[in-house]
Amino acid sequence: MADLAIGRESSEFKRGLQAGISIGIGYFPIALTFGLLAKTSGLSIYETVLMSLIVFAGASQYISLSLIAYGTGIFEIILTTFIVNIRHFLMSTSLNEKCEEDHLINKLVYSFGITDETFSVVATKEGKATTGFMFGVISVSYFSWVVCSGVGHLIGASLPQTLQESMGVALYAMFIGLLVPSMKRSAKVIFLALLGAVFNSIFTIGHVMAQGWAIVTATLLASMIIEIAEVIKTRYRGVNHED
Amino acid sequence: MKTEIVWMIIGMGLVTYIPRMLPFVLFKGKELPPFIQGVLKNVPYATLGALIFPAILFIQKGDVWYGVLGAAAAFIAAFLGANVIVVVLGSITVLALYSYLM
Structure with missing residues (x-):
């Protein structure tokens, strides 16, 4: 029985990983650029990676860079971050209905990884979202976000301009790809x-x-x-x- | 690492994590009123609409049509039943070709 349960969890995790691949691709150009901009804003590579590790929210990380460049105070930067990210409260409330019952500890861990993109993938999935699925989607996304931020800082250059621009559409294309099948129904x-x-x-x-x-x-x-x-x-x- | 920056990052992390985590604690095992449940079921689709527009129109500065083309390519691919990854890669390819040809 225990084996069966573990088998189910790992296949759910794998399905989550697969569903998260488009997020991983979509984060690539954005995180790369974030790393580059962080470098030009004077953050060290450790600070850049630490921010991606701890905050894991694209828009607010970008905004913090421009605020640092302006010389804005820490308190104001944190307050702005709070306002920019308050929408996640609504997303988590919606996902709370969608996710299977589980220990609160698991939910406290995976709720860290709720972004616009992981939310969209999980929320448009058919049926209940299992804990394994949540962890799968979030792992690919988090990995891509953190690693690509570091790589962006390290190489200190972005992709060739045409590729950078065309890859900028990736996350929006993903949102459309998630939305349209439900629109048809x-x-x-x-x-x-x-x-x-x-x-x-x-x-x-x-x-x-x-x-x-x-x-x-x-x-x-x-x-x-x-x-x-x-x-x-x-x-x-x-x-x-x-x- | 500068201590000031580290504190800023920790603060940003906290104020980002709390709204993400709080609903799972507040509403755990609680049955919300049917109307609220209905609204919450609507949230994903309304969010997707709001996440796509107007931001997709501004992915290239000064050329709204760039975003429109990308959106159209994604929409057509998705409408024909393509997998999300195919939609993403297809849309990137169309825009790369567009920039290359223009």
């Missing part, structure tokens, strides 16, 4: 994605709020509006049915 998904995109574009392009809040607010608004529409629709049908 359900009109609700199409509306959710459209509303999320429209709200976020208005908030970001119109400079209505900082980017960290824009994604959270757009997501919550879209998810609530569609859910309310769904509730009204089912009630209306219910009333009609009784007539």
